[in-house]
Amino acid sequence: MPQMNMIQAINSALDVMLERDASVVLMGEDVGYFGGVFRCTDGLQRKYGEQRVLDTPIAEGGIVGAAIGMGVHGLKPVVEIQFADYAYPAFDQIVSELARLRYRTAGEFHAAVTVRMPCGGGIRGGQTHSQSPEGIFTHVCGIKVVMPSNPYDAKGLLISAIEDADPVIFFEPKRIYSGPFDGEPEKAAVPWSAHPGGEVPAGHYGIPLSRAQIVRAGSQVTVLAYGTMVHVAQAAVTRSGVDAEIIDLRTLAPLDTDTLCESVNRTGRCVIVHEATRFGGFGAELSATVQEACFWNLLAPIERVTGWDTPYPHAFEWEYFPGPDRIAAALVRVMEAA
Amino acid sequence: MMRDSRLHVPHPPARPGQTPDFSYLQISPAGALARPEVTAAFTDIELLATGMVRVLDEQHQAVGPWNPHLEPDELQVGLRHMLLTRLFDQRMQMIQRQGRISFYVRSLGEEAVSVAQTMALRPDDMLFPSYRNQGLHIARGHSLVELMCQCLSNTRDMCKGRQMPVMYHWGSGNIFSISGNLATQYPQAVGWAMAAALKGEDRIAAAWIGEGSSAEADFHHGMTFAAVYRAPVILNIVNNQWAISSFQGVAGGEQRSFAARGPGYGIAGIRVDGNDFLALHAVTAWAAERARRGSGATLIEPVTYRASAHSTSDDPARYRPRDDWQAWPLGDPIERLKQHLIALGEWSTQRHEQLVAQLEAHVVECWMQAQQSGTMTEGPRLDPRTMFEDVLATMPPHLVRQRQQLDRELLAATQDVQPT
Numbered sequence: 141m142p143q144m145n146m147i148q149a150i151n152s153a154l155d156v157m158l159e160r161d162a163s164v165v166l167m168g169e170d171v172g173y174f175g176g177v178f179r180c181t182d183g184l185q186r187k188y189g190e191q192r193v194l195d196t197p198i199a200e201g202g203i204v205g206a207a208i209g210m211g212v213h214g215l216k217p218v219v220e221i222q223f224a225d226y227a228y229p230a231f232d233q234i235v236s237e238l239a240r241l242r243y244r245t246a247g248e249f250h251a252a253v254t255v256r257m258p259c260g261g262g263i264r265g266g267q268t269h270s271q272s273p274e275g276i277f278t279h280v281c282g283i284k285v286v287m288p289s290n291p292y293d294a295k296g297l298l299i300s301a302i303e304d305a306d307p308v309i310f311f312e313p314k315r316i317y318s319g320p321f322d323g324e325p326e327k328a329a330v331p332w333s334a335h336p337g338g339e340v341p342a343g344h345y346g347i348p349l350s351r352a353q354i355v356r357a358g359s360q361v362t363v364l365a366y367g368t369m370v371h372v373a374q375a376a377v378t379r380s381g382v383d384a385e386i387i388d389l390r391t392l393a394p395l396d397t398d399t400l401c402e403s404v405n406r407t408g409r410c411v412i413v414h415e416a417t418r419f420g421g422f423g424a425e426l427s428a429t430v431q432e433a434c435f436w437n438l439l440a441p442i443e444r445v446t447g448w449d450t451p452y453p454h455a456f457e458w459e460y461f462p463g464p465d466r467i468a469a470a471l472v473r474v475m476e477a478a
Numbered sequence: 479m480m481r482d483s484r485l486h487v488p489h490p491p492a493r494p495g496q497t498p499d500f501s502y503l504q505i506s507p508a509g510a511l512a513r514p515e516v517t518a519a520f521t522d523i524e525l526l527a528t529g530m531v532r533v534l535d536e537q538h539q540a541v542g543p544w545n546p547h548l549e550p551d552e553l554q555v556g557l558r559h560m561l562l563t564r565l566f567d568q569r570m571q572m573i574q575r576q577g578r579i580s581f582y583v584r585s586l587g588e589e590a591v592s593v594a595q596t597m598a599l600r601p602d603d604m605l606f607p608s609y610r611n612q613g614l615h616i617a618r619g620h621s622l623v624e625l626m627c628q629c630l631s632n633t634r635d636m637c638k639g640r641q642m643p644v645m646y647h648w649g650s651g652n653i654f655s656i657s658g659n660l661a662t663q664y665p666q667a668v669g670w671a672m673a674a675a676l677k678g679e680d681r682i683a684a685a686w687i688g689e690g691s692s693a694e695a696d697f698h699h700g701m702t703f704a705a706v707y708r709a710p711v712i713l714n715i716v717n718n719q720w721a722i723s724s725f726q727g728v729a730g731g732e733q734r735s736f737a738a739r740g741p742g743y744g745i746a747g748i749r750v751d752g753n754d755f756l757a758l759h760a761v762t763a764w765a766a767e768r769a770r771r772g773s774g775a776t777l778i779e780p781v782t783y784r785a786s787a788h789s790t791s792d793d794p795a796r797y798r799p800r801d802d803w804q805a806w807p808l809g810d811p812i813e814r815l816k817q818h819l820i821a822l823g824e825w826s827t828q829r830h831e832q833l834v835a836q837l838e839a840h841v842v843e844c845w846m847q848a849q850q851s852g853t854m855t856e857g858p859r860l861d862p863r864t865m866f867e868d869v870l871a872t873m874p875p876h877l878v879r880q881r882q883q884l885d886r887e888l889l890a891a892t893q894d895v896q897p898t
Contacts, residue, residue, distance in 0.1 A: 202699030209669025236659045246638040248649040305871035394874035
């Protein structure tokens with residue numbers, strides 16, 4: 141089976157869909173001739189032509205607005221927001237328009253737009269190239285929110301997102317574009333070829349949205365994570381010696397609550413991990429969901445391990461980042477609680 | 479030492495109690511502006527963006543190169559659509575005052591914009607309206623009953639009770655949904671037009687916003703994308719002088735016409751008498767032909783006057799003279815077309831009165847029919863359980879659970895017990 145990193149897997153998903161479906165078009169800043177600042181669309185304009193892989197003006201609101209119009213006229217636009225941090229100029233078009241068009245017209249109009257955006261820190265991007273704004277989008281009804289943690293999932297989930305009848309916000313954790321990152325920046329980088337998730341079929345396949353995956357079975361505590369944090373959580377579990385079950389959410393909205401709650405009801409403990417800021421974040425929703433469904437089986441308070449409630453600081457990335465030590469400490473705490 | 483403020487704050491020429499003053503309005507004589515070829519370079523026609531295309535003169539004659547030479551029966555159809563729009567508005571305003579719908583927006587005084595422009599386009603061209611474009615629906619023959627049922631949020635409401643009144647849509651009539659967030663339809667219309675071009679169709683898109691919301695970023699996005707990709711689209715800024723209580727100077731209209739923004743983007747701009755049915759029709763047909771031939775977008779500024787309140791929620795007597803509209807130099811679009819038809823010998827006061835009576839009866843009949851499907855206070859009511867539909871294409875489990883919870887609440891309400 142071919143080995144791919146996450147960039148190649150995303151490129152392959154786009155390639156497969158451009159090939160299969162004439163209504164798929166790509167658009168975004170620098171995605172065409174140049175192939176994207178992260179190379180996710182490399183070679184696709186050469187292969188499919190500049191009519192289907194469009195370089196756009198630097199105007200995220202215009203990109204999403206135009207994509208909605210294209211979607212209404214039967215195309216399936218896949219747009220790239222160069223960094224998730226740049227999504228805010230498009231926020232009104234996403235929240236008030238894209239997410240609600242089907243609802244407000246009682247199904248008469250809709251736009252099946254996929255919005256890709258690289259997210260997360262650890263790349264020296266400072267406070268405008270490091271954010272994880274998924275919680276802002278999970279709060280919006282009418283869109284689906286996806287974040288893969290490895291190349292195999294990235295390709296399968298992106299294909300499913302493009303084929304989905306609903307708009308999807310597709311977050312790409314850019315720290316793991318090239319390899320699985322366990323939260324230790326001083327260690328030598330590990331390539332995806334050393335990870336089973338780097339084995340990616342060349343052809344078409346989909347991974348169903350709204351299905352979480354248990355990536356490590358365990359009995360003492362359930363760790364809920366997604367994106368980069370899946371790998372960091374695995375390192376933390378190894379370090380702590382706790383027999384934790386790690387669940388990779390993969391799709392954040394609509395959420396696979398059954399898999400989560402079944403696990404927590406079994407383990408009796410839950411640690412939630414995300415890189416985004418804490419207050420009002422997606423972890424709060426996970427915590428409430430688990431508490432509502434699993435309260436009588438909980439042996440310890442639910443813990444959240446997150447980024448601090450500050451902007452992402454350029455010079456203090458690793459003090460900010462919820463690394464394996466911070467997660468391991470939480471694992472120990474929930475074990476000591478009962 | 480503090481100096482006096484040098485900040486310029488625009489203010490309208492007249493506020494309540496003052497004499498209306500439209501001396502700021504630059505008006506070209508009818509027939510004065512040349513009509514260029516539709517493929518003309520935008521740089522060669524910049525005068526169109528600052529002058530004003532007008533066809534009907536003071537003697538009610540159609541003059542000059544922009545005269546579209548429409549047949550009398552087409553003019554009569556246009557008059558009928560405009561009258562029906564006005565009478566529909568009148569009835570709905572009254573119904574709102576009776577408390578039977580929650581909100582309404584009239585298009586009094588600017589009916590020609592929607593009606594003439596729609597009539598100049600093909601039925602399969604896609605229209606992206608603002609909230610004061612009910613004339614689009616009427617000119618394309620959308621049943622008044624459907625429009626009324628939307629305003630009533632009743633069992634026949636196209637929006638299933640999810641939108642405020644007037645936020646219509648009509649898929650089969652090629653009229654897009656109204657958002658309520660202003661100017662969002664501009665880049666969407668451009669994207670639709672880009673898709674049409676990509677598919678090799680010769681359909682075009684047209685969008686309308688007011689001069690007030692031309693200040694939104696989406697205006698800039700729409701213009702930029704239209705220019706970059708030469709999208710086959712007509713972008714209209716309906717300058718009706720007022721955005722709720724703010725006159726057009728607050729939107730940036732003091733120094734330069736709104737149409738003049740077109741050439742700044744590399745797009746043809748045309749300022750047109752928005753109360754002149756013939757001029758509007760001619761300019762829109764020109765822009766449509768230009769778009770279909772691949773010469774790109776046109777920014778049209780119909781200059782008109784919002785004779786009514788912004789909506790049923792504001793009182794214009796609080797921010798402008800009561801007799802402002804009476805002093806408006808470009809008159810009433812319906813009266814002007816009526817006088818033109820009379821001057822042609824194709825209409826009469828008597829026929830006009832007959833038509834008004836006939837249309838009034840039609841509106842009343844439609845209202846009777848619309849009420850059959852329920853009002854806010856009487857008759858059948860939409861099933862509230864439908865509120866969970868169409869959030870996503872397939873209802874996700876959490877919405878199924880929430881609907882079940884609502885079921886229990888509704889059941890408990892009928893049995894007067896606490897929901898479980």
